[in-house]
Amino acid sequence: MALVFVMAAALWGIGAVMGAPYRARWIMLAVLWAAVMGAHLVLPDGHPLRMATGESPALWALVGGAVVIVFVYRAGLQWLRARVRTPDVGTQDGPFSDTELNRYARHIVLREIGGLGQKKLKDAKVLVVGAGGLGSPVLLYLAAAGVGTIGVVDDDEVDNSNLQRQVIHRDDAIGMPKVFSAQAAMKAQNPFVTVKPYQRRLDEETAAALVADYDLVLDGTDNFSTRYLVNRACAGAGVPLVSGALSQWEGQLSVFDPKAGAPCYECIFPEAPAEGLAPPCAEAGVIGPLPGVVGSMMAVEAIKVLTGAGAALRGEMLIYDALYGESRKITLKRREGCPACGKS
Numbered sequence: 001m002a003l004v005f006v007m008a009a010a011l012w013g014i015g016a017v018m019g020a021p022y023r024a025r026w027i028m029l030a031v032l033w034a035a036v037m038g039a040h041l042v043l044p045d046g047h048p049l050r051m052a053t054g055e056s057p058a059l060w061a062l063v064g065g066a067v068v069i070v071f072v073y074r075a076g077l078q079w080l081r082a083r084v085r086t087p088d089v090g091t092q093d094g095p096f097s098d099t100e101l102n103r104y105a106r107h108i109v110l111r112e113i114g115g116l117g118q119k120k121l122k123d124a125k126v127l128v129v130g131a132g133g134l135g136s137p138v139l140l141y142l143a144a145a146g147v148g149t150i151g152v153v154d155d156d157e158v159d160n161s162n163l164q165r166q167v168i169h170r171d172d173a174i175g176m177p178k179v180f181s182a183q184a185a186m187k188a189q190n191p192f193v194t195v196k197p198y199q200r201r202l203d204e205e206t207a208a209a210l211v212a213d214y215d216l217v218l219d220g221t222d223n224f225s226t227r228y229l230v231n232r233a234c235a236g237a238g239v240p241l242v243s244g245a246l247s248q249w250e251g252q253l254s255v256f257d258p259k260a261g262a263p264c265y266e267c268i269f270p271e272a273p274a275e276g277l278a279p280p281c282a283e284a285g286v287i288g289p290l291p292g293v294v295g296s297m298m299a300v301e302a303i304k305v306l307t308g309a310g311a312a313l314r315g316e317m318l319i320y321d322a323l324y325g326e327s328r329k330i331t332l333k334r335r336e337g338c339p340a341c342g343k344s
Contacts, residue, residue: 134220137295251294
């Protein structure tokens with residue numbers, strides 16, 4: 001029998017050196033086993049070949065049977081593991097799979113949200129304008145919360161200078177369009193959400209039509225022309241707008257919703273400040289965690305608007321001063337004759 005085992009080892013080693021797959025190597029061993037069994041069945045007792053390979057075919061029958069049992073056992077284990085690891089995405093009796101129910105359990109046990117509120121989040125369509133400092137935490141938390149469809153608009157690419165505060169992007173994404181970098185991070189965080197990337201800058205021709213497809217818009221841009229454009233599109237479509245802004249150590253946010261009787265952005269800021277009075281972050285600077293704080297607040301307001309929980313910041317503006325750890329709220333009122341929402 002030793003001769004046969006030596007031949008088997010030699011065949012396996014030759015196959016390994018040649019880079020043959022495991023299946024081919026096992027086939028070669030099976031052919032060797034069949035040849036030995038055939039020799040024992042055909043040759044007479046006492047033949048030198050039979051004497052050199054174990055004398056009796058019963059020994060080789062036992063070896064072959066043991067190998068077959070091992071292979072059947074392994075195949076059964078693989079089948080069972082495949083069944084256990086089969087994801088339950090899309091295989092569900094109700095609106096949520098078991099995995100989703102477990103994922104959103106901390107929302108569902110909240111009295112103000114519950115199962116109905118979580119279902120509203122899953123059915124919601126939210127558009128986020130800007131995938132930068134404010135957009136980063138907004139997008140991550142909306143995806144984590146289970147908002148069903150999230151659109152993200154941005155025409156910029158990830159730059160090394162962004163990574164101090166734009167936490168949705170990674171170092172290996174430098175040079176990648178921000179919308180695709182954000183999409184990858186959101187899908188990695190929650191594969192149950194649908195992400196729609198729009199690599200473009202909003203303009204008068206596309207803003208209104210795009211906003212009308214969504215239930216809620218969050219604006220985290222850093223230029224006034226886009227803010228006014230988004231505000232007018234939201235006011236015209238009757239879509240609530242959660243708007244945030246940053247400067248150095250201070251941030252602010254509000255929910256502009258003229259359809260619900262609240263003012264719009266243009267009611268409060270009739271015109272953009274003079275050049276130099278409100279420089280962008282690239283000129284004025286911004287402390288890294290501040291966008292995370294204000295962006296997270298914006299995500300909270302979005303969840304409140306979508307689920308009806310609590311009291312959203314309609315008609316109010318929350319101002320946060322990170323340098324001194326202070327926050328305050330001011331009341332906002334609609335402005336008569338506002339060109340954006342005066343007819344809403």
